[in-house]
């Protein structure tokens with residue numbers, strides 16, 4: 001990164017580091033950010049002002065983030081002048097400065113580049129995608145009791161069918177996989193072998209355990225009630241089923257869990273329940289009985305679907321933050337659950353709450369809790385005052401619709 005001429009490191013500012021398993025955060029940390037594609041720039045402009053204002057108000061100038069712009073996606077193509085989607089310098093900056101934040105990046109469907117978002121998580125081994133889902137009073141919701149939803153999704157972030165190991169139908173590679181499966185492994189269940197594409201779903205013990213460990217540790221540290229392992233292990237026995245079994249084993253081995261009524265559910269000594277639910281059932285349970293669920297640990301693709309579904313219950317992906325974290329190295333990239341929402345790009349209308357709340361998570365992760373609390377205070381008051389962006393305004397009686405930038409201003413005023 002030091003040699004990347006496109007990346008201008010701020011003159012002042014210091015690196016965040018990890019020492020003895022704890023983050024060491026200076027008062028003026030350098031934090032890399034990617035603005036993002038589509039609505040990313042609209043959202044980032046509002047978000048950065050809110051985060052800076054919260055830090056300024058909380059610490060009166062004693063602390064300040066030194067932002068370092070790095071590039072990915074369409075902006076990287078512009079800045080680098082060629083088709084470079086995820087420059088080495090960007091990955092290196094996130095590696096070197098430990099904590100970063102990003103806007104959404106476009107991934108084409110069917111062909112073209114593979115996801116830059118996924119690539120970044122894989123490159124930095126950010127194995128836990130952490131997505132809290134909580135209700136802010138006044139947000140319009142399609143359910144009767146959105147306030148019953150208070151969950152934190154821990155989604156495995158580096159494996160599964162999501163890793164992108166696929167072979168296109170009709171290629172020599174797909175033919176090779178077909179031949180291996182049918183001729184060497186004796187597989188007879190491929191319905192249309194000649195025209196099939198193939199995808200691979202790697203799910204490992206190490207990968208599952210480190211994610212489930214992070215989820216249980218989070219539950220312990222935050223006084224939560226339960227951890228639910230969500231899987232489709234009845235059908236995918238050796239991948240999703242193993243995820244469940246490895247989870248229960250880990251809870252017993254590392255956290256002292258004991259079986260409840262003959263198992264497989266178990267409890268930790270402090271009463272936290274470890275349980276499991278099959279994924280399709282879980283999707284109806286979260287609508288009917290959301291209070292039965294708290295921390296959720298699941299595989300990559302399930303976690304992707306669940307994130308948007310649960311976000312809808314508390315008002316949608318306009319207010320759905322997240323973090324990609326490696327709890328061992330401390331590396332983290334905070335990002336919203338939503339994508340680029342391209343039809344709203346450049347219109348200054350989109351809801352910036354998801355990135356603002358991802359920034360709030362980042363401040364809390366850094367130990368800057370006073371600033372994080374101010375972000376929540378400002379956002380909460382702005383929503384209660386019914387001054388909201390289009391997505392909330394369309395279903396909120398008596399609301400005044402404001403622009404993305406105005407919404408940011410109001411959050412700052414309400415801190």
Ligand SMILES: NC(=O)C1=CN([C@@H]2O[C@H](COP(=O)(O)OP(=O)(O)OC[C@H]3O[C@@H](n4cnc5c(N)ncnc54)[C@H](OP(=O)(O)O)[C@@H]3O)[C@@H](O)[C@H]2O)C=CC1
Nearest residue numbers: 104105106107108117317318337338339340341350351391
């Ligand atoms: N981590 C990442 O960077 C992610 C990237 N993507 C990428 O984003 C692109 C677009 O994906 P798409 O499937 O359309 O999903 P998006 O999440 O971009 O948008 C889907 C819909 O969700 C609503 N929405 C999204 N963001 C907001 C927001 N900030 N405020 C209010 N409403 C919002 C809008 O609904 P409405 O139309 O009702 O207003 C929008 O049309 C794809 O290339 C995809 O791969 C997708 C997810 C994550």
Ligand SMILES: O=C(O)CCC(=O)C(=O)O
Nearest residue numbers: 106107115117118304337
């Ligand atoms: O990378 C992408 O384009 C989509 C990723 C996504 O939907 C997610 O991580 O929630």
Ligand SMILES: [Mg+2]
Nearest residue numbers: 304307308337
């Ligand atoms: Mg998604």
